[in-house]
Amino acid sequence: MKKVKIDPFQLANITVSKTALLVTQSKEGKTNMMALDWKTIGNLWGDPVCVIAVAPSRYSFSLLGEVKEFSLNVPSPKIRSAVSIAGSYSGRTTDKIEMAGLTLEPAKIIDVPIIAEAMINYECKIIHEAESGSICSHRLYFGEILEAYADESLLK
Numbered sequence: 001m002k003k004v005k006i007d008p009f010q011l012a013n014i015t016v017s018k019t020a021l022l023v024t025q026s027k028e029g030k031t032n033m034m035a036l037d038w039k040t041i042g043n044l045w046g047d048p049v050c051v052i053a054v055a056p057s058r059y060s061f062s063l064l065g066e067v068k069e070f071s072l073n074v075p076s077p078k079i080r081s082a083v084s085i086a087g088s089y090s091g092r093t094t095d096k097i098e099m100a101g102l103t104l105e106p107a108k109i110i111d112v113p114i115i116a117e118a119m120i121n122y123e124c125k126i127i128h129e130a131e132s133g134s135i136c137s138h139r140l141y142f143g144e145i146l147e148a149y150a151d152e153s154l155l156k
């Protein structure tokens with residue numbers, strides 16, 4: 001798959017309409033992923049920002065609290081099974097990347113790797129956090145999108 005740089009908003013309609021994305025976070029060279037449905041992409045404070053909602057019980061929540069970066073990856077149909085692994089096991093006890101047979105690739109700007117098999121990747125730096133309040137008990141992480149790239153076939 002050949003990836004090309006995109007404007008962060010260019011394929012946002014695909015990204016926000018997917019019921020499950022893969023979010024990677026890492027610490028001390030070890031990377032974890034979780035399945036994530038609750039997200040949005042928009043323009044906040046003049047920057048392209050994606051907002052993800054993560055429950056405090058997730059291992060991902062602990063990692064996001066320590067290393068303020070994450071990658072957001074839109075899975076292609078070929079790696080659908082990776083989504084159920086990412087959403088059914090915890091990185092506390094399982095290396096889900098290995099279990100799903102996915103390939104990590106160094107990101108261009110952030111220290112957290114991206115998932116090579118995903119069709120769209122976003123590199124994000126957390127610039128704000130907020131509790132989701134009365135809606136549910138998730139924390140909202142506001143990630144400035146520093147870089148975005150996609151499978152070039154999506155642009156044709």
Ligand SMILES: Cc1cc2nc3c(=O)[nH]c(=O)nc-3n(C[C@H](O)[C@H](O)[C@H](O)COP(=O)(O)O)c2cc1C
Pocket residue numbers: 019020032033034035036037038039053054055057058059060061083084086087088089090091092138
């Ligand atoms: C399709 C799908 C969507 C999910 N969306 C979210 C979400 O938006 N936020 C969240 O906190 N958990 C969500 N989950 C649950 C986490 O992915 C799941 O609890 C996962 O095991 C957490 O992994 P971790 O402990 O390694 O962080 C979703 C699970 C699935 C299967």
